[in-house]
Amino acid sequence: MKQIDFRNDILPLKDVLYRLALRITLDSAEAEDIVQETMLKLWNRRDRWDEIDSIEAFAMTICRNLALDHQKRTDSQHASLDEVETLLSTPNTQSPTPFDHTVAHDRIEIVRQIIDTLPEKQRTCVQLRDIEEKPYKEIAAILDITEEQVKVNIFRARQTIRQRFAEMENFRVTST
Amino acid sequence: MDYKYINQLLERYWAAETTLEEEKILRTFFSQAEIPAELKPYQSLFAYEGSAKSNEKLGADFDERMLAMVGEATTARKMTLRQRLMPLFRAAAIVAVILTLGNAIQKPFSDDDNVGNIVGIENIGEGVSVAIHIDSATIDTMRQSNLQMKGEELGVRRQETMD
Numbered sequence: 001m002k003q004i005d006f007r008n009d010i011l012p013l014k015d016v017l018y019r020l021a022l023r024i025t026l027d028s029a030e031a032e033d034i035v036q037e038t039m040l041k042l043w044n045r046r047d048r049w050d051e052i053d054s055i056e057a058f059a060m061t062i063c064r065n066l067a068l069d070h071q072k073r074t075d076s077q078h079a080s081l082d083e084v085e086t087l088l089s090t091p092n093t094q095s096p097t098p099f100d101h102t103v104a105h106d107r108i109e110i111v112r113q114i115i116d117t118l119p120e121k122q123r124t125c126v127q128l129r130d131i132e133e134k135p136y137k138e139i140a141a142i143l144d145i146t147e148e149q150v151k152v153n154i155f156r157a158r159q160t161i162r163q164r165f166a167e168m169e170n171f172r173v174t175s176t
Numbered sequence: 177m178d179y180k181y182i183n184q185l186l187e188r189y190w191a192a193e194t195t196l197e198e199e200k201i202l203r204t205f206f207s208q209a210e211i212p213a214e215l216k217p218y219q220s221l222f223a224y225e226g227s228a229k230s231n232e233k234l235g236a237d238f239d240e241r242m243l244a245m246v247g248e249a250t251t252a253r254k255m256t257l258r259q260r261l262m263p264l265f266r267a268a269a270i271v272a273v274i275l276t277l278g279n280a281i282q283k284p285f286s287d288d289d290n291v292g293n294i295v296g297i298e299n300i301g302e303g304v305s306v307a308i309h310i311d312s313a314t315i316d317t318m319r320q321s322n323l324q325m326k327g328e329e330l331g332v333r334r335q336e337t338m339d
Contacts, residue, residue, distance in 0.1 A: 006242075006243070006246050007243065011239055011242060011243075014233075014234045014238060014239070014242075015229075015232070015233040015234060018232065018233060018234045019228065019229075019232045019233075022232060032234060032238065035234065035238075036241075036242065036245070039242055039246075040245065040246070043246055107220035107223075107224075108220055108223055108224040108227060110220070111220050111221050111224040112224060112228075129199075130199070130225045131225055131228045131229060132229075133196055133199075133200075135196065151192050152192075154192040155190075155191065155192035158189065158190050158192060159190060161221065162190055165217070165218075165220075165221065166217075169217060
């Protein structure tokens with residue numbers, strides 16, 4: 001029988017789950033609550049762990065579903081482009097040298113915001129692929145879609161990111 | 177520097193055609209300091225992806241709270257200890273069964289009439305020469321191949337008569 005305990009098998013998942021919940025809810029406090037709920041749920045089902053191939057994938061599925069439930073209640077689907085533009089027009093992004101530290105940091109922030117403007121499925125796919133480095137197969141299992149659909153979501157997401165990023169670049173150039 | 181390859185990878189990246197290994201190559205490339213101007217814009221994207229893992233995380237106090245909530249953390253460990261002993265018990269039981277079977281199998285080879293253990297058989301073996309010597313007169317034909325078996329029989333009979 002598989003010996004699993006909370007400390008060694010569930011707790012280490014906290015950061016992966018947090019990032020996923022954060023990506024979906026866009027709220028760190030809520031994300032933390034969701035991770036808590038996810039872990040408690042996992043723990044309560046521990047008598048059925050033997051039936052599961054990957055605890056991590058299972059945990060992420062629970063986490064995502066909980067996050068989506070929260071979303072339905074709060075109605076905040078994704079970040080808006082306005083927020084991204086505000087970020088661009090604040091003073092410290094007006095630096096003359098494009099790639100010094102503060103600006104680089106802002107650019108990273110911009111990327112995060114752009115990803116946050118994507119529809120949830122695309123956002124989650126990007127999160128799981130580009131940040132958590134999961135194979136398409138696992139992402140498909142977590143989202144309960146086909147691998148082909150995962151690829152389509154990633155494709156659309158990356159095209160959007162590329163486009164918006166270029167737009168932001170132009171915006172930055174024209175506004176200085 | 178071979179930027180052509182990187183550009184190819186980048187095109188595949190936008191098309192969602194890259195493998196995890198290729199994406200890793202892109203990430204590593206963009207984490208360098210020296211990047212050609214035309215590729216520099218994408219640096220933030222890959223830099224973000226690389227940094228997200230280290231920037232977004234929960235603190236140690238989260239661990240404390242979770243463990244307190246779960247509460248059974250200690251009982252879980254106790255349970256696992258007992259559960260860890262179970263396989264040992266099972267193994268011991270299997271060994272016991274094997275030993276019992278082993279003993280049971282040996283039983284046909286050991287009769288009460290016969291000194292059936294290995295030492296006994298050796299005695300019988302020794303008894304061969306004695307038996308043959310004494311009974312050689314009563315045995316007309318004795319072949320070498322039969323020697324052992326006959327000797328055993330004679331030895332047995334000899335033991336019986338002695339008892």
